[in-house]
Amino acid sequence: MLSRTLIVATLLALAGCATTPLSTGTNAVASAHPLATQAGLQALQTGGNAFDAAIATAAVLAVVEPYSAGMGGGGFWLLQKRNRETVMIDARETAPGQSHPDMYLNEAGEVRSDQPSLNGPLAAGIPGQPAAFAHINRLYAERPLRANLAAAIRLARQGFRIDERYRDLASWRRKVLRQHPDSARVFLHKGKVPETGTLLRQPALADTLEQLAEDGAEGFYSGPVARQLVEDVQAAGGIWTKADLAAYQIIERDPVTIRYRDAVIQTASLPSSGGMALAQMFGMMAERPITELYPEPDAVDRIHYRTELMRRAYRDRARHMGDPAYTDVPRERLRSSDYLARQAGSIEPLTASDSRTLFDAGTGGRHTTHLSVLDSDGRRVSATLSINWPFGSGFLSGQTGILLNNEMNDFAIKPGVPNAYGLVGGKANQVEAGKRPLSSMSPTLIDTPQRSAIIGTPGGSRIISMVFLGLLDVMDGHPAGAIVSRPRYHHQYQPDQIQHEPEAFTPDQRFRLQALGHRLENVGREYGNMQLILTDHTSGQTQAVADPRGIGQAIAQPVD
Numbered sequence: 001m002l003s004r005t006l007i008v009a010t011l012l013a014l015a016g017c018a019t020t021p022l023s024t025g026t027n028a029v030a031s032a033h034p035l036a037t038q039a040g041l042q043a044l045q046t047g048g049n050a051f052d053a054a055i056a057t058a059a060v061l062a063v064v065e066p067y068s069a070g071m072g073g074g075g076f077w078l079l080q081k082r083n084r085e086t087v088m089i090d091a092r093e094t095a096p097g098q099s100h101p102d103m104y105l106n107e108a109g110e111v112r113s114d115q116p117s118l119n120g121p122l123a124a125g126i127p128g129q130p131a132a133f134a135h136i137n138r139l140y141a142e143r144p145l146r147a148n149l150a151a152a153i154r155l156a157r158q159g160f161r162i163d164e165r166y167r168d169l170a171s172w173r174r175k176v177l178r179q180h181p182d183s184a185r186v187f188l189h190k191g192k193v194p195e196t197g198t199l200l201r202q203p204a205l206a207d208t209l210e211q212l213a214e215d216g217a218e219g220f221y222s223g224p225v226a227r228q229l230v231e232d233v234q235a236a237g238g239i240w241t242k243a244d245l246a247a248y249q250i251i252e253r254d255p256v257t258i259r260y261r262d263a264v265i266q267t268a269s270l271p272s273s274g275g276m277a278l279a280q281m282f283g284m285m286a287e288r289p290i291t292e293l294y295p296e297p298d299a300v301d302r303i304h305y306r307t308e309l310m311r312r313a314y315r316d317r318a319r320h321m322g323d324p325a326y327t328d329v330p331r332e333r334l335r336s337s338d339y340l341a342r343q344a345g346s347i348e349p350l351t352a353s354d355s356r357t358l359f360d361a362g363t364g365g366r367h368t369t370h371l372s373v374l375d376s377d378g379r380r381v382s383a384t385l386s387i388n389w390p391f392g393s394g395f396l397s398g399q400t401g402i403l404l405n406n407e408m409n410d411f412a413i414k415p416g417v418p419n420a421y422g423l424v425g426g427k428a429n430q431v432e433a434g435k436r437p438l439s440s441m442s443p444t445l446i447d448t449p450q451r452s453a454i455i456g457t458p459g460g461s462r463i464i465s466m467v468f469l470g471l472l473d474v475m476d477g478h479p480a481g482a483i484v485s486r487p488r489y490h491h492q493y494q495p496d497q498i499q500h501e502p503e504a505f506t507p508d509q510r511f512r513l514q515a516l517g518h519r520l521e522n523v524g525r526e527y528g529n530m531q532l533i534l535t536d537h538t539s540g541q542t543q544a545v546a547d548p549r550g551i552g553q554a555i556a557q558p559v560d
């Protein structure tokens with residue numbers, strides 16, 4: 001008998017992709033923390049759809065992963081409905097109204113050494129996460145918002161047990177957490193990182209989540225919570241105003257759609273650079289397939305070629321990309337086949353390019369989190385959410401329990417000066433009041449006649465290259481476990497080097513890549529925390545896998 005997904009895949013191929021529901025008969029959730037995955041599954045088992053489950057999962061992550069994402073941050077959500085329409089929810093933070101391009105520079109015009117774009121309340125954009133919960137719940141979910149926030153409220157009030165990951169990241173940010181008395185009170189114990197197993201309670205955050213459950217977005221962006229937030233932020237030297245909070249709006253956008261070989265990929269559009277960069281990399285591959293360069297490509301040829309694609313896409317990210325409401329991004333030109341053919345044509349088979357000499361378009365894991373959800377009727381969510389660095393700005397508004405993000409560092413603080421991820425940028429991504437900082441977060445869906453997948457990862461600037469390599473593995477038929485665990489490498493144009501995990505290359509590969517002229521930079525640790533749900537249309541099986549680099553949990557449960 002033909003499996004349900006095989007029928008779907010056949011229809012999908014015939015329709016040239018697809019309005020038919022991806023009904024796998026399986027509920028699946030993959031997230032970076034077991035408690036969050038369990039909250040998502042529970043939502044699916046009690047009348048919720050994938051959108052309810054995504055809210056429940058993300059709300060618990062906001063409590064138990066205070067270092068990654070939360071109510072003081074933002075993110076991008078791809079929601080796919082049963083009819084296969086996909087909408088992107090842009091819940092990116094906005095720069096406060098008093099922001100300006102020089103706000104992080106000293107009188108000499110140099111970047112301030114105390115790094116206010118990273119530490120303390122000046123680093124924080126106006127959060128989008130609470131608005132995303134309210135918006136998605138109102139328009140797409142089945143259960144009341146209160147039901148979807150219930151697990152998070154309980155865990156904030158009753159507490160959760162601190163794990164090793166928390167300890168690692170709190171140790172890394174201990175200095176800034178100690179500088180802010182409310183952050184130290186909640187996240188440290190007598191100035192030290194609490195021991196594994198310690199119960200961490202966040203009653204003020206529970207109260208704020210209650211307000212959101214009660215009054216929707218207004219419960220956060222106006223009224224007592226907003227007043228208290230502004231008071232706490234201004235008392236600590238920040239510039240938020242009540243008007244900034246009241247003005248915050250979710251934006252629904254079309255995702256970027258990429259067709260490559262027989263795959264259809266949907267991913268995040270600007271102000272995430274992920275979709276444009278992925279579209280460019282796949283576009284260059286279409287213009288100049290690797291087989292044309294290397295009739296029998298071996299592993300080093302592939303690494304070299306993929307690295308050169310990354311270099312070129314990240315260069316355009318640095319030069320041209322920013323919030324489209326403020327910057328005229330030459331999207332058509334950057335995706336046009338003549339431009340991409342010229343870019344791909346400049347890749348030399350036997351030599352690493354020099355980032356300084358690339359030609360221009362000629363116009364004008366340890367932080368962040370990802371969740372993937374599938375419901376048995378075929379609705380899908382891919383969401384990447386963030387407060388930027390571990391524990392964001394390190395500043396907690398004590399009365400509201402909101403830990404502020406430091407996404408302002410994702411702006412180009414000064415043209416050409418690298419941000420915390422080593423990314424450079426220019427005028428397109430300079431700080432401006434109300435603007436959304438350019439992001440790399442790339443929640444993604446992919447469909448081929450053989451497979452469908454929901455994929456994404458945290459990892460700062462390396463998100464895009466991780467998703468790129470993951471998508472290629474999905475298309476090449478690799479097993480789900482191998483896709484999330486494979487050693488990673490990355491090129492982002494500047495610095496001009498291949499950054500890689502310690503185990504990414506064999507000595508022979510290292511030697512041969514260096515012989516091509518590549519500089520290799522072992523980053524000394526693993527990175528990323530990919531959450532993947534993969535459906536094989538031939539077998540009808542759906543698998544959910546969490547990256548072994550993290551402590552996440554992924555569960556796929558067939559529904560009777």
Ligand code: GLY
Binds near residue numbers: 368386388410438461
């Ligand atoms: N905060 C990391 C990013 O949005 O790319």
